[in-house]
Amino acid sequence: MTLKWLKWSQRLQAIAQNGLTYTQSPYDSERYQQIRQIAADIMATYAHETPTYVCDLFSKEEGYATPKIDVRGVVFHNNQILLVKEREDGCWTLPGGWVDVGESPSNAVVREVYEESGYHTQIVKLLAIYDRNHPRHQHPPLRHHVYKLFFQCQIIGGSPAESIETSEAAFFAEQNLPELSLTRVVPSQIARLFEHYQNPDWQADFD
The missing domain is CATH 3.90.79.10 (Nucleoside Triphosphate Pyrophosphohydrolase)
Incomplete structure (x- = not known):
């Protein structure tokens, strides 16, 4: 069964990535960065990785989030x-x-x-x-x-x-x-x- 934490993390990361792709507001950009950090914290906690490592992986994803x-x-x-x-x-x-x-x-x-x-x-x-x-x-x-x-x-x-x-x-x-x-x-x-x-x-x- 798909783990809930994984779905939460993936969805939050997609929202953050899409927001960072299209926003022109520095304030919204900061908010999307915070969402990305939350997604990284969730995945890092349950996948036993460091938040910095996961956030670095997420930050390499650019453009609209797709499978x-x-x-x-x-x-x-x-x-x-x-x-x-x-x-x-x-x-x-x-x-x-x-x-x-x-x-x-x-x-x-x-x-x-x-x-x-x-x-x-x-x-x-x-x-x-x-x-x-x-x-x-x-x-x-x-x-x-x-x-x-x-x-x-x-x-x-x-x-x-x-x-x-x-x-x-x-x-x-x-x-x-x-x-x-x-x-x-x-x-x-x-x-x-x-x-x-x-x-x-x-x-x-x-x-």
């Missing part, structure tokens, strides 16, 4: 799904990552799949757009509000390879999944993606 975009490549072969092993936590996930500025989601996922697994792919269809912060997904807390886009991809070349971020790429049956990197993907999402694979006429999920 970040995370893309994940969903590659099936012989009723198995492609996963990569993260060096960061030693757990497995769908290949993917942040969409870069100026990059389309489809180009980003093709790039990420190749960089993290060694496989060249092409997009088949969009399977799901999930709100990472929605309680039903049960991801661990993250300071960002994130939308996760899951694209089914088809292999057109390449071979399994490790990368700076991943140490292994392999295919797994639904009944034999390894330990998942829950920051990136959760079991219920993998299960739903297998259902999409078995029902190719389904429309994309959302939220």
Whole structure:
């Protein structure tokens, strides 16, 4: 379940960021800075970080506050799904990552799949757009509000390879999944993606 303190902190930070973006009043600017500090204090208290560290992270966010975009490549072969092993936590996930500025989601996922697994792919269809912060997904807390886009991809070349971020790429049956990197993907999402694979006429999920 999404923690209330995290939602409060994210919402206050968004209000402060939007206010600082548009206000022309030095008095309002000071008030929005105070709101940002309160948001940092809340997150620092429950995330066991210093308020200065969190406030510095918040201050780097500029412009109107919007969710970040995370893309994940969903590659099936012989009723198995492609996963990569993260060096960061030693757990497995769908290949993917942040969409870069100026990059389309489809180009980003093709790039990420190749960089993290060694496989060249092409997009088949969009399977799901999930709100990472929605309680039903049960991801661990993250300071960002994130939308996760899951694209089914088809292999057109390449071979399994490790990368700076991943140490292994392999295919797994639904009944034999390894330990998942829950920051990136959760079991219920993998299960739903297998259902999409078995029902190719389904429309994309959302939220």
